[in-house]
Each structure stands twice: as structure tokens, then as C-alpha cells.
Amino acid sequence: MNPNEGDVRRLRVELGPQSYDILIGPDLLKRAGAEIAARLPGVRCAILTDENVAARHLSTLTDALTEADLSFETKVLPAGEKTKSAEYLLGAVDFVLGTRMERGDVVIALGGGVIGDLSGFVAGIVRRGMKFVQVPTSLLAQVDSSVGGKTGINSTHGKNLIGVFHQPSLVLSDTNVLNTLSEREFRAGYAEVVKYGLIDRPDFFEWLEENWQAVFAGGPERGEAIAVSCQCKADVVARDEHxxxxxxxxxxxxxxxxxxxxxxxxxxxxxxxxxxxxIGMALAHRFSVRLNRCSADDAERVEAHLVATGLPTRLSDVPGDMPPAEALLDYIAQDKKVHRGALTFILTEGIGRSFIARDVPSSEVLAFLRECT
Known part of the structure; x- marks a missing residue:
């Protein structure tokens, strides 16, 4: 992760012929055209973004594409999770087809996780697979959803249940755009940063405990946290793409x-x-304690860090009424990791010691949820 080209870090996701670069650093949005043209010369670009991001960053991207002599068309979608739906997917597909772009042309996702997931799905199915570039504008997207090629939309049956694996050709993570995020949006993205420490990097979790305020403030620690997170995900994806x-x-x-x-x-x-x-990470640690796999001290330490950063950790932290435990279990039963009807959870034996727990008894989950609601 040594910096090069000034303050820009370059990471490589090694997937054979589908390998690609992740660039992390300031002002990358202004260099987007040059970076895309260097890898995909002469492509036409279909930009998908949302209303909030378009108002802040679209002109910077289009200026960069124009400077690199790349032509483009743009579609602006509503902001929010509900855009990850069949309705907006089909609208975006029609838009790309209407531009008469070819399989070798590129769909550019300019936005957070919603736009990235939707755009990647569009790129994966139009003409059976177009090129795809991620330009993530939220912390969550920069450290998680923009890397790894998982794309999709939500269903009434659950989240991300419809989609394909479709790897990008390039990820451009401009750290300066994070300065335009609300405090709530940044905190929400930080949860995914914490996740990497809790999976298998206890030293990183300890570093976050000591440096989270600097990460939030936007110093060099922010770039470090993003780079470590991306490297963690890139390493896992290289081992297990699908x-x-x-x-x-x-x-x-x-x-x-x-x-x-x-x-x-x-x-x-x-x-x-x-x-x-x-909330899910806090619940996973508390559930692991219930199953005698994790110490209560570790679960409390995780919760304390999340609370210190302003993140919710309990069901009661969600505004409004929550459904009963039985209804929550129904949603869990629709999770993508369910295999032949058996519930699968990611649980832990301590900080940085997560594992895949298969055949978790639904009775245990239901009893736990009843205690939490």
C-alpha cells in the first residue's frame, strides 16, 4: 500500500483476466477521464448517478471525461435505497440501450452503494456484459460495495436477492468527495471499516479504537483506513470471487x-x-456470547466502540416500532447465505476471529431475538 503518484494509493484485485486497480486518493474525480481512457481507450460512457450526487459531483466527472475526449450520456436517478428496485433497474437498462452503446463501452457508477449496486447489475446484463467503472462517493461504497463485483437490487422478500457477479474494470475512490457527506452518512460507512477489523484483523480494530477521531476528521488516517479496508476485501475476493x-x-x-x-x-x-x-455486528457478538463462542468482554468492547462513534447497536435504537421476533426471523430466512433451508450466520470467537456458522438452530435465533425486542 505504498503511496505513488503523489498521494494516490494503488491496490490490485487479482482475478486473472478480470483483475483491476483500485485507486484511492484526493482529486481522483478530476483525473477520472484520463484514468478511464488509459485502460479503455475510445469508449463511450453511460453515467448513472443520483440527484444528490449529481448536484455535487457530476460536472467534475463530465469535465474530466470531456478533457480525455470521451463521449458520455447521463441518467440521474432518485436518491435512496428504494432506487435499488426492478422499476429503476429496467429504466436504467432502457437508458443504456437507448444510447446504442456497445458491449465494449462502459457504464460508470457515480454514487454510493445504491448506485454502484444498481449500475453494476445494469452493466452485467446489458448486451450480456458491458464494461463497468465504479466512482464511489460515500465511505461505505469506497471501502465495501465498490470492490468485489457483487451487484444487485432488493426484493420485497429481502435485500440484494436479485443480481449478478460482475467485476468492474476500475475503481476510483476520491477521498475529497467524502468531505461533502453528512455526519450520519460518514458514520454509517465507518461501520463497514470496523467490520474488517472484527473479521480477522484485531490489530486494525485496535488501531481504529485509537484513531477513529482522526479518520472522521479527514487526516491521513482516513486514507489509511480506506486502503486497509480495500486491501482486506481485495484479498478475500481474490480467494473467493463468487x-x-x-x-x-x-x-x-x-x-x-x-x-x-x-x-x-x-x-x-x-x-x-x-x-x-x-446493529448487526453488535447482535452477532452478543449472539456468539449466548452460544458460548465469544467472551462477554469482547462483545462489550465492540459495542462500546460503535457507541463512541455515534452508531446504533440495539434494536431499540431504530426509530419507530419494530416487528416481532418471528417476523425478523422470516427476513433472516430469506438471507442469501441460507443453504437448503439451514440458517447461516457469521459469528465470532472474539475480536478478529469470525467464522461461518452453518445450521444455526432457528429456535436459538428466535429466542435471542425475543430477548432483544
């Missing part, structure tokens, strides 16, 4: 978190993804 094995560890906190998002109807006023992950 989530057949230990890539599932990246879902620590997500089984509970996705259930909470579904239960709140993906209403971002009540809960955003990173907040659901934070």
Missing part, C-alpha cells in the same frame, strides 16, 4: 442488518445500511 467459501465472512453483521432494513421497509429516515450493519 462467495463459495470464506468470502461470506464479509457479511459479518449483515444477516441481522439486512433483516432490519427489510423490516423498516428500506426507509432511510429510520435506518440506513451501515447503521443496520452496526
Amino acid at each position: 462467495e463459495d467459501g470464506d468470502r461470506a465472512l464479509l457479511n459479518l453483521g449483515h444477516t441481522f442488518g439486512h433483516a432490519l432494513e427489510g423490516a423498516t421497509g428500506y426507509d432511510s429516515r429510520r435506518l440506513v445500511h451501515g447503521e443496520g450493519v452496526a
Whole structure:
């Protein structure tokens, strides 16, 4: 992770012919055209973004594409989790087809996780697979959803249940754009940063305990946290591209978190993804304590750090009424990691010691949820 080209860090996701670079650093949005043209010369670009991001960053991107002599078309979508739906997917597909772009042309995702997931799905299915570039504008997207090629939309049955694996050709993470995020959005993204320490890097979690305020303040620690997170994910994806094995560890906190998002109807006023992950990670550690796999001290330490950064950790932290435990269990039963009807969770034996727990008894989960609600 040695810096090069000034303050820009370059990481490589090694996937054979599908390998690609992740660039992390300031002002990369202004260099987007040059970076894309260097790898995909002469492509036409279909930009997908949302209303909030377009107002802040679209002109910088289009100026960069124009400077690199790349032509483009743009579609601006509504902001929010509800855009990850079949309705907006089909609208985006029609837009790209209407531009008459070819398989070798590129779909550019300019936005957070919602836009990145939707755009990647569009790129994966239009003409059976177009080129794809991620330009993530949220912390959550920069450290998680932009890396690894998982794309998709939500269903009434649950989150991210419809999609494909489609790797990007390039990820451009401009750290300066994070300065435009609200405090809530940044905190939500930070939950995914914490996740990497809790999976298998206890030293990183300890570093975050000591340096989280500097990460929030935007010093060099922010770039370090993003780079470490991306390297963690890149290493896992290189070993297990299609989530057949230990890539599932990246879902620590997500089984509970996705259930909470579904239960709140993906209403971002009540809960955003990173907040659901934070609660989910706290629940996963407490559930591990219940199963005698993790010490109560470690679970309390995790919760204390999340609370210190302003993140929610309990079901009662979600505004409004929550459904009963039985309904939450129904959402969990729709999780992508369920195999032949058996519940699968990412649990832990302590900080940085997560593992895949298969065949978790639903009775244990239900009893735990009843205690939490």
C-alpha cells in the first residue's frame, strides 16, 4: 500500500483476466477521464448517478471525461435505497440501450452503494456484459460495495436477492468527495471499516479504537483506513470471487442488518445500511456470547466502540416500532447465505476471529431475538 503518484494509493484485485486497480486518493474525480481512457481507450460512457450526487459531483466527472475526449450520456436517478428496485433497474437498462452503446463501452457508477449496486447489475446484463467503472462517493461504497463485483437490487422478500457477479474494470475512490457527506452518512460507512477489523484483523480494530477521531476528521488516517479496508476485501475476493467459501465472512453483521432494513421497509429516515450493519455486528457478538463462542468482554468492547462513534447497536435504537421476533426471523430466512433451508450466520470467537456458522438452530435465533425486542 505504498503511496505513488503523489498521494494516490494503488491496490490490485487479482482475478486473472478480470483483475483491476483500485485507486484511492484526493482529486481522483478530476483525473477520472484520463484514468478511464488509459485502460479503455475510445469508449463511450453511460453515467448513472443520483440527484444528490449529481448536484455535487457530476460536472467534475463530465469535465474530466470531456478533457480525455470521451463521449458520455447521463441518467440521474432518485436518491435512496428504494432506487435499488426492478422499476429503476429496467429504466436504467432502457437508458443504456437507448444510447446504442456497445458491449465494449462502459457504464460508470457515480454514487454510493445504491448506485454502484444498481449500475453494476445494469452493466452485467446489458448486451450480456458491458464494461463497468465504479466512482464511489460515500465511505461505505469506497471501502465495501465498490470492490468485489457483487451487484444487485432488493426484493420485497429481502435485500440484494436479485443480481449478478460482475467485476468492474476500475475503481476510483476520491477521498475529497467524502468531505461533502453528512455526519450520519460518514458514520454509517465507518461501520463497514470496523467490520474488517472484527473479521480477522484485531490489530486494525485496535488501531481504529485509537484513531477513529482522526479518520472522521479527514487526516491521513482516513486514507489509511480506506486502503486497509480495500486491501482486506481485495484479498478475500481474490480467494473467493463468487462467495463459495470464506468470502461470506464479509457479511459479518449483515444477516441481522439486512433483516432490519427489510423490516423498516428500506426507509432511510429510520435506518440506513451501515447503521443496520452496526446493529448487526453488535447482535452477532452478543449472539456468539449466548452460544458460548465469544467472551462477554469482547462483545462489550465492540459495542462500546460503535457507541463512541455515534452508531446504533440495539434494536431499540431504530426509530419507530419494530416487528416481532418471528417476523425478523422470516427476513433472516430469506438471507442469501441460507443453504437448503439451514440458517447461516457469521459469528465470532472474539475480536478478529469470525467464522461461518452453518445450521444455526432457528429456535436459538428466535429466542435471542425475543430477548432483544
